[in-house]
Amino acid sequence: MARQANPIALRLPRPTWDGSPIRPTLATIDLDALAWNFRQLKAYARAEVLAVVKADAYGHGAVPCARRLEREGAGFLGVALTEEGLELRGAGVETPILVLGGAYGDRFDLLVGHDLTPVVFRPEHLEGLAAAARALGREAVAHLKLDTGMGRIGVQPEDLPAFLDAAKSHGVVLEGLATHFANADLADSALTARQIERATAAATLMRERGLGPRWLHLANSAATVAKPDAHGSLVRPGIMLYGEMPSPRFSGEISLRPVLRWTTAITHLKTVPEGTPISYGSRWTAPRPSVIATLPVGYADGYPRALTNTGEVLVGGRRTKIVGSVCMDQMMVDVTEVPGAAVGDEVVLLGCQGGENIGAGELAAHTGTIHYEIFCGIGPRVPRRFVGG
Template sequence: MEHSYYRDTRIEVDLDAIKHNITQFRQVLSTDTNILVAVKADAYGHGAVTVSQAALSAGATHLGVAFVDEGIQLREAQIGAPILVFGYVPPYAIEAALLADLTLTVYDLEHMKQIADVAEKIEKKAKIHLKVDTGMGRLGIPPKEVISFIHQIQKRESVELEGIYTHFATADDQHSDYFDLQLTQFEGILQQLKQLGIEIPLRHAANSSATLRLKQKCCNLVRIGISLYGFQDVSNPQVQLKRALSLKSSITQVKCLPGGSGVSYGKTYTTSHDEWIATIPIGYADGISRQLSNKGIALVNGTRVPVIGRVCMDQLMLRVNDAMPVSIGDEVVLIGKQENQEITADEIADQLDTIHYEVVTRLGSRIPRLYFEHGEQISTRNILHSHGKAER
């Protein structure tokens, strides 16, 4: 088999799962509700270009990114869907963003004027979404300033107010009064705009968790982020998601160390008796946290085996006594399923006292991404070799 990558560590992404997850949301949303999928941070480590293509083919209508560079990457891949930049766009990046037909978020009057000035200069109308801070305390204008801000936007012919949105701080807490308070504030703003005859085409507030709650009726666009990839922070019996990502490697050496042998830097692990030790080519430079030293888990031959010693930059060691016989080249699963066992990003997050978002987004770009449909590999992305098959 011809390879476009030259290491045994790889991320496998199931595009059927991506499409399934979009379909699950589509069947519970009204037909006039648009779906924006968040593909920032390289689609949460899954690969932005290929994931975007799969999601759009399954019924997503818009894409969301954090920065201009991420949006331009998608445009260079010939993706023509609307792309909203959630974050701040520096003045020097505005022209590039508008030329790439990116939709920009505004929440500061001077910044809006900068966008309008650039748009006027290049004779291109800028599409913008106004972000309202109803309680996240991050980007956004206070609710009391919305009307006056919109009046300022209306004075500029070079900008088009295409959308208005907010972001929930506690959407994954189904018993949060704060969520209801934010929602009530945003609904109040929309009602006020309606009374003033101000029509804004796109109105959105719901992230994955809020969409799963199906509690907001005021909007016509939802933002699906972590759930696109199969993570479900809020239970909803109508929506059954599938995990899209697996992280795999292979054994590069296996040997029996006698009792009293040290393993890895600092000798933080010492064998208590004859122990079979397997080395695999993945480490903290690939996003495997050094905090998993002496407490991480992997799957070998369908058996859960412990990470022993400190995780190195490019390698780590496993105690595989319970998985024997083990040979060089045997598959190791760090996230995903093997036989009847599974290790999830949630489990790893619990070990690290963090969230699954961080586990998958920290996976390094030097790990090749392999994409599958109907069980067959269809493409590979490997940034280290330009001659490799690119994302389709």
């Protein structure tokens, strides 16, 4: 039988909650480190810097990161979606914003009315943007996206003359020409060289037609480091802003600081005898009397289940193994070799503790993915705490 509500208790005031974290799992975002990385890139590049803050700034928190990058003098901010740009405008960000994924649907009025510049690559983009600009009494401004070899979005080089004619007839000002490299993180990529040639030829054609783009941008993070000849007038670093190189081969090329540190704490501790199974499926069994710590974090927070029995965390400055299946909300680690481990001790999932460090690349290597996905996968259930400005 269901428990009946107490009518007296219903009239009593309930404790209030200010939204501050209760569970000891959070991601700490160092905005000073973000600013440091931006300044390193700005000094390194031969062009203006467009700071990519799409996908919630790669999981780091788009609004606080964008505000700090604006203070540091970013020439542009890059988002993937109109909605992401609107979020930044709603938070008071005034820096020019480029919508790198182009427009979806027919809400070009939102782009024009909120000073969001889209990339264009389909005839309907030109039509919709021009119509919205006329209705709002504004100028239709866009960057042309050229597909030089990525095979994703963009005008095909052979279709460029007709697209330029259409842009001119609709009165759309193409202030930029953009393309995206497919293999810039690979050494001696022949495709990257061809992509540079195609983009250069397109820029020449635009100039010959009196449509010379003010902004020519090709370089992502990898090309910003590896291809100075591809810097154009604007570079678009993403992962490097957040303290990671796009590929291990770039290690040492530029001094970066990690921006995100993901931590939790031990919430339960027990000693189990040899032969004790741990977690779903009994995929790990204690090979000796063991001290097992439970952590309040799991795959619902973005910690990959694929790290079952392979991943490591830091406890007391030491690497400790994840044992048993990573659960939705919790996981277990073997702290037998960590002297004095106790409930409440900090546990580092990503970042430094003592002389040890676990980077996103390490987690990615264990799970068959890339560090971009590790960052972006840290879910909204993990509170972000911003430090350093």
